[in-house]
Amino acid sequence: MAEVGIDGIEIRTGKLKLDLAETFAPAQGDDPEKFTKGLGLYTSSFPDVYEDIVTMAANASHRLLDRKDLSLEDIGRIDVATESAFDKSKPVSTYVAGCLEQVFEDDLHHANKGERKFACVAGTQALDDAYNWIRAGRNQGRKALVIATDTALYERDDPGESTQGAGAVAMLIDENPDLVAFSDAQGYGSADETDFLKPNQQFPSVDGKRSMQVYLARMREAMEDFERNGGDTHPDNFALIPFHTPFPGMVRRAAALGFRHCIRGTEVEEEVADEIGHQPREESFDSHDEFLEAQKEYTETLTETEMYSQWYAQTIEPTLAISRYVGNWYTGSVHIARAAGLQEALEEGRDLTGRQLLVGSYGSGAQAEIHAETIQPGWEDELGQLNIDEQIENRRDISFDEYEQIHDVHNHAESIEMDPLTTPEGEFVFDGWGRMGERK
Ligand code: CAA
Numbered sequence: 001m002a003e004v005g006i007d008g009i010e011i012r013t014g015k016l017k018l019d020l021a022e023t024f025a026p027a028q029g030d031d032p033e034k035f036t037k038g039l040g041l042y043t044s045s046f047p048d049v050y051e052d053i054v055t056m057a058a059n060a061s062h063r064l065l066d067r068k069d070l071s072l073e074d075i076g077r078i079d080v081a082t083e084s085a086f087d088k089s090k091p092v093s094t095y096v097a098g099c100l101e102q103v104f105e106d107d108l109h110h111a112n113k114g115e116r117k118f119a120c121v122a123g124t125q126a127l128d129d130a131y132n133w134i135r136a137g138r139n140q141g142r143k144a145l146v147i148a149t150d151t152a153l154y155e156r157d158d159p160g161e162s163t164q165g166a167g168a169v170a171m172l173i174d175e176n177p178d179l180v181a182f183s184d185a186q187g188y189g190s191a192d193e194t195d196f197l198k199p200n201q202q203f204p205s206v207d208g209k210r211s212m213q214v215y216l217a218r219m220r221e222a223m224e225d226f227e228r229n230g231g232d233t234h235p236d237n238f239a240l241i242p243f244h245t246p247f248p249g250m251v252r253r254a255a256a257l258g259f260r261h262c263i264r265g266t267e268v269e270e271e272v273a274d275e276i277g278h279q280p281r282e283e284s285f286d287s288h289d290e291f292l293e294a295q296k297e298y299t300e301t302l303t304e305t306e307m308y309s310q311w312y313a314q315t316i317e318p319t320l321a322i323s324r325y326v327g328n329w330y331t332g333s334v335h336i337a338r339a340a341g342l343q344e345a346l347e348e349g350r351d352l353t354g355r356q357l358l359v360g361s362y363g364s365g366a367q368a369e370i371h372a373e374t375i376q377p378g379w380e381d382e383l384g385q386l387n388i389d390e391q392i393e394n395r396r397d398i399s400f401d402e403y404e405q406i407h408d409v410h411n412h413a414e415s416i417e418m419d420p421l422t423t424p425e426g427e428f429v430f431d432g433w434g435r436m437g438e439r440k
Pocket of ligand 1: 033159162196207246330362
């Protein structure tokens, strides 16, 4: 059976930029380094008044289909993953399909459409669904369009406010893919958690510190499950390791714990042991708390070794290159991490064809998924077509007053009128509920 995976990808950022160090920090009375050094974020993306999850998704999808020279007839399935849905019945994919039908002057009546929800991991779950649909032979030769789209906004003055972002990632899933092929091995870590939730509310209720602990716990479980299912996690196996990135500081923590876990019992652990000693083993301690303290100290020392620094610089750091400038995109976050890592590798001229990615997806509530992907021969051409750096560069830098207004507008405060800050050019715009997705 042919390989199945991601054949093409397009990324669409919101057109506005909030500078965390220059604009947000002074207005909040915070030290800018809390964001740039502590969280690892410099700027975040926001949607202008005519952008929302549908327009960003439709604009990304349109460019993807156009670039791949596809017609709507070629698409048999559209799944949208989002935690920002505005409709409890009609899936966001139907709105996106409506936009595409307008511009292609054709219909998608034959396509199976749906919406996937499990916080940020839903984008990866939608990829899994598309993979299974194709592997089962139900696609009848057609391809699947998977779109992860979110406006990741928090209540004003919530600690999460500095990690906001907005954007969409459209991915084409097909046989003999140009970008990456999925493998069958997967691992899950899942538990009923209440650290981050949005029950019938516009903004999430978040216990931020706890959410970080839950992320790490579920990711560790998923890693163990992946190994039980035959996945090999030796750190040298992977060219890049894209993680779900709510902010780069979170990935810094996950990477340290992941590396400690993956070197256990390998020759890498022996090499590291010559420098900093062996990993603490629970049986050597009188109490679990003492063991945890020793493990924490070992991890900190481990991150200071040359071996760790080199591994981090090669496999993790490149995946954060986009996230630092756009913030959290929830369902799209791990997919921009994959794209960023490959884009950086392309710029550095790394030869990655046939190498593996280890992808760590996570959604609050909570579930982590680990899976491996193999980089395909067409990856350089495919990545070379992305224009996300240009989009990031062209965003309109907003003042704090404008930020406050735009936040209110996207809070569905319908009485608030605001003129657009940018001009749409040949793209879908949100122009009121009756005229969703009109193209300007
Ligand atoms: N200079 C340098 N560093 C500084 C600093 C300064 N002046 N001031 C603070 N820092 C550091 C802190 O030491 C801290 O780093 P460490 O965690 O490494 O110690 C970092 O900056 C952040 O500082 P605080 O912890 O004080 O920040 P905070 O109280 O504002 O909260 C947060 C941070 C909990 C992540 C908050 O932004 C939040 O709630 N975010 C939303 C929830 C979230 O993203 N959770 C992540 C896991 S859940 C998930 O991944 C799903 C999802 O997408 C939401």
